[in-house]
Amino acid sequence: MSLLDRLSVSLPILQAPMAGVSTPEMAAAVSNAGALGGIAVGATDATGPAAMITAVRALTPRPFNVNVFVHTTPVADPAREDDWLGVLAPLFAGFGAEPPARLKTIYQSFNDDAAMQALLVETAPPVVSFHFGLPGADVIAALKASGCVLLATATSLAEARAVEAAGIDAVVAQGWEAGGHRGVFDPDAADDRLGTMALTRLLVERTSLPVIAAGGIMDGRGVRAALDLGAVAAQLGTAFIACPESLADSFYREALASEAADHTVMTHAISGRPARCLANRFTAWGQANALPAPAYPIAYDAGKALNAAAKAHGDGGFGAQWAGQGAPLARSMPAAELVARLVREMAAGV
Known part of the structure; x- marks a missing residue:
């Protein structure tokens, strides 16, 4: 069964779970449109995610993604x-x-936050994704036992192989073009700065994982290109910042426009x-x-x-x-309308 079939998601599009930008309203709108919406909870404690997850579930019966930060303890x-x-x-x-x-x-890092770990096991969001690294094997096993599909970001083949060895269900191939925090496991290590195209093809060819392409993808033609590279889906973040459902402030929106x-x-x-x-x-x-x-x-x-x-x-x-x-x-329109536009662009090839 394909990753999208496992998730009951009809469109090969993920809205990136952007801390400080994505909202339950955005995630629900994207999921209701047939793609996979997402919220980011890494920049809060366990009380915040509980309310956010409840809010998403009140707005959609569809699957959604909850993203956490698994950075090295500072x-x-x-x-x-x-x-x-x-x-x-x-x-x-x-x-x-x-x-x-x-x-x-x-x-805190997700690795250090037992309350956050317990919350996600208890609430069992359909998808949980990891950025900056991977949690321990016991946490991965507990989330999988709760029925969560697991994703993790990788910026290199070595990171993707670690994701694969950990039993994660799919890898997000984050190219150098991507906005926001680079998902490198070790920010002090050398970074080959692989672009989305090269990284996606490399992970498709050299791992057994379903690959989700991320970085610089803004329209339907970009999504189609990612699929042509062998990705099962594309993840878009910057494309959704200008949507009215985002938390981007007026300064951010004006700069983006x-x-x-x-x-x-x-x-x-x-x-x-x-x-x-x-x-x-x-x-x-x-x-x-x-x-x-x-x-x-x-x-x-x-x-x-x-x-x-x-x-x-x-x-x-x-x-x-x-x-x-x-x-x-970037285009300013409601999130569901953007998803529909992406689908039309994919079909038309323009």
Whole structure:
């Protein structure tokens, strides 16, 4: 049985579960349209996901995806964090604000969050996906025993083989073009920066897993191309940011609809992990600053505080405006309408 048949999903389209952007309303609209919607719960604790999962289920009887972050447990480095706050201080001062007195780990890795693990086993969402790595074998077994289909992101053949060995049901092949956080298991290791096309073909040929292509795919022709490469489906994130159901703020939407979408940057400055963002004042500062950021997500504590200070003064140039290289092709329409448009474009080949 194919992956889509297992999920009872009629369309080979996944809406990427984007933390801070995707919502239960978006996920339900996409799933009701025949694709697979998704929510991201990695940036919250176990109380948040329970409400989000309940909200999705109230809006759709269809399958949906719940995504968690499985990053390496961060190690605090007070000296490095103090240095980071020191170089950020002039930016805060520009908005009449002070940086945090100290930085904290703003959310746990799924590997360290027993309450989150228990919640997902108990609520058994139809699909659970992992980003930044893999949980332990006991957690994987418990989720599978609850009936969850499991997906995991890989950016290389080595990561995909680890996904395969862990018994995960399908792999999301995240190309270098993709927006948001790069799903590398080890952000300090060398990154071959494989593009979506090369990575998808490589994983189709060299693993036994169903492959979901992700990165730079914005329209039906892109979805069709992914299928032609041997993928069973395509995952689109940036394509859904401009939908009214998303949580993207007005600054983010305006940037995505402007010439700013022509330029994206892979940056560590905002969160402490590589992530592709629309070029803005924060990414420009990050490119000019040589000091290494604190560990993820400790650095993100400072990034979020700076963005809040800037927004309070009407400046949206310090936001985490994650977007892939296909950003100029973003379209603003309801999520279900976008899914229908993608289907028509796939059929027409245009």
